[in-house]
C-alpha cells in the first residue's frame with residue numbers, strides 16, 4: 623500500500639463538519655484549544671528544569687479565496703508534526719459505549735459496570751455541574767426515542783441543555799459554527815425531539831430562568847450546527863509515536879466511542895486528499911497532525927468523509943451531508 627493510500631485510509635472516518643461564512647471571527651485559540659506544539663525545557667540557575675511558555679500553534683484563521691473561512695500555516699510544518707490539540711465544547715458517548723468509557727472524556731474504562739462512570743476525579747469535577755442537572759431529570763422518553771431511531775446528535779443537545787441549565791455553558795456557545803441547511807422533514811423531526819426533551823425537563827422543578835433558553839428555535843439551531851460540525855470520536859489506542867508507522871489497522875478497527883463538537887477543528891475546510899488529519903489517542907481531546915510537509919501560507923485541510931470512496935460517492939456525500947460540491951485537486955483530476 624502506498625503511503626498516500628495509508629494516509630487516506632487513516633483519515634477515513636471523522637464524520638465532520640463545517641464551512642463558509644461564519645458570522646464572527648473569534649479567538650480560535652481560546653479555552654477550547656490546548657497548545658502542545660512546542661514545549662521547550664531549559665535549565666535555570668538552580669539546575670532545575672523549567673518549562674517555558676508553549677508557543678502558539680503555527681496556524682491562523684483567515685478568509686479563503688472563495689470568501690469562506692479557512693486555517694492557514696503561519697510557518698513551515700513538517701510531516702508528522704502535531705499542530706495543536708483541542709478540547710471539545712461538547713461531547714457524549716454513544717449508547718453502545720455508555721458504560722465502557724468515561725462519561726466526560728470518553729477514555730476507555732477497564733472496570734465495566736452498568737452505570738455511568740468517570741475515569742478520574744478531575745473528570746468527575748468537570749462534569750459535576752451538568753451531571754447534577756442531568757441526574758434530576760427522568761430522560762427515559764427522550765432516550766428511548768433516540769435509541770429506537772438510532773439518533774446520536776440529540777444526545778449532544780441533551781448534554782448542552784444540561785450544561786446551559788447548570789450555568790456551565792452559554793446557550794449561544796455554538797453560534798459561531800456553520801449550521802446545516804435543513805429540509806422541512808428534518809425540522810419536523812427536530813420539533814418532535816424538542817417536545818420530548820422539553821417535557822422531560824418540565825417534569826422537574828427548574829426555575830424559569832434556568833430553562834428560559836429552551837425554545838424550539840434554540841433546539842433546531844443547535845442541532846443544525848451539531849449535524850455538520852460534530853466529529854465521530856474513534857480512539858486510536860497504542861502509542862502516539864507509533865501511529866504513523868503501525869497504527870493504521872488499529873485506527874480502522876476501533877469503533878466510535880462518542881461524538882464531539884470542537885471550536886477550532888470546525889474551522890478546517892475539506893479536501894479529499896488532505897494535508898492534515900485528526901486523531902484521538904486516549905480520550906476526546908483531538909490532535910491535529912500533518913500528513914505531509916506544509917509550506918508557510920498553505921491552507922490546512924482535513925477530510926470530512928471516507929477518502930477511500932470514489933469521486934462520485936464522495937461528491938454525493940459531501941453535497942448531501944455538508945451542502946457543498948468539492949473542487950479539490952483530487953476531484954478536479956477525476957481521481
Ligand SMILES: [Zn+2]
Pocket residue numbers: 724725726727728729740741742745
Ligand atoms: Zn475521563
Ligand SMILES: [Zn+2]
Pocket residue numbers: 893894895936948949950951952953954
Ligand atoms: Zn474533493
